[in-house]
Amino acid sequence: MTGLRQVSLFPELDNRSKSHAPVNVASVPQRSPFRYPGGKTWFVPTFRQWMTSMSVKPNLLVEPFAGGGIISLTALFEQLVERVVMVELDADVAAVWEVIVQGDVEWLVERILSFTVTRETVLAELAKAPTTKRERAFQTILRNRTLRGGILADGARFMKAGENGKGIGSRWYPQTLARRLLDLQRIVDRIDFRCDDGLLVMTEYASRADAVYFIDPPYTAGGKKAGKRLYKHHHINHEHLFQLCQSLAGDFLMTYDESEEVKLMAQKYAFQTRLIPMKNTHHATMNELVIGKELSWLDD
Structure with missing residues (x-):
């Protein structure tokens, strides 16, 4: 059937960032001692763009699934926030x-x-x-x-x-x-580290308007298996996470593997989404879903 094309169920959620090329991670300062699976070094330029788009500089960054911690470390070294709260449940990490x-x-x-x-x-x-x-x-x-x-x-x-x-x-x-x-x-001296449940720690700061959150949960929504293979603690109530994000007084940025289930949750809670290109460990270009309250800064 020539001349026809598949139409997405969520065309309003399929916007790509105007920065189409995947980030060369070699251009990003390497701060973490970890070689972390699912790490977010490639996301650093987008994170910087988000932080500098804010009219008021936040005092605190909360990272409830810190892992290798590259986002929190970048925020501190580049003076994007005064303090960070890093949370990681894996006792070894x-x-x-x-x-x-x-x-x-x-x-x-x-x-x-x-x-x-x-x-x-x-x-x-x-x-x-x-x-x-x-x-x-x-x-x-x-x-x-x-x-x-x-x-x-x-x-x-x-x-x-x-x-x-x-x-x-x-x-x-x-x-x-x-x-x-x-x-x-x-x-x-600007790091508050917790070996704890990231969602519980988020609730501690939910009422603070001067706090922002970078949230990178294990990718197990929509039947995804990556989180189960990569992390000891991969069980997470994704619906509860979205509910919690809706209750935050401060802004947040969340990353997910692209799936229709996640897009549906974003739509349910009136969050905006964009797709950001990245390269996986096999150097194939893939899209990750970025979710937030307001993402027009990604279109500039």
Whole structure:
């Protein structure tokens, strides 16, 4: 049937940002010690655009699913907010952030610099039961840098060939990790870190008009499996999250995998959406759904 084209059920939700080309992540300052699956380095330019579009600079950024924390770190280093609240439920990931904010960075740096990565040394280290939080933090970074894709969920496998055939140590850059960790000391006193349920923490700040929220939940809505594969804590009540966003006095920006279920929820709560191009780990261009109260700034 030539001459016909498929019409979307939600044409008003299919607007693309005018910035059509996916972001080159190499152009974005790398702040996080994590190589985080589903990380948002590619989203940093859009986040900056959102923050600078506001008529009044917010005092606080709340990131309820912090993960590798690139958005919160960008906000602090670039003076976009005064303080951030970073929330992460995964106790292993949380151990890294807790060591950072509690002032044990120098121990962690020394441990990273003195560790020689081979398959044997990695397996021996990870076979140990950590007895302190800083040991747990080191093991988390070691796993993050030697498992395929940086995935920390159960069932993740070690790299074999690795980058350019360099094997298990191909993503182990001790000097780079050390520099990033030491750089964080410049902004650490402006971080409130919580190992907690992100939705519960959001309710604490819901009445604050000077708080904004960057929300990047596990992608499990609409039958998506990525969140289940990538994260230990992938269960989330997506409907409750949307209800909570509607109650916020401050602004929010939320990212989701594109699905009709998510578009329906956005429509139900009168949120606006846009599609932003990004490249996945296989370098294929995909669209992610951005959701907010008002997104006209993306059309400028």
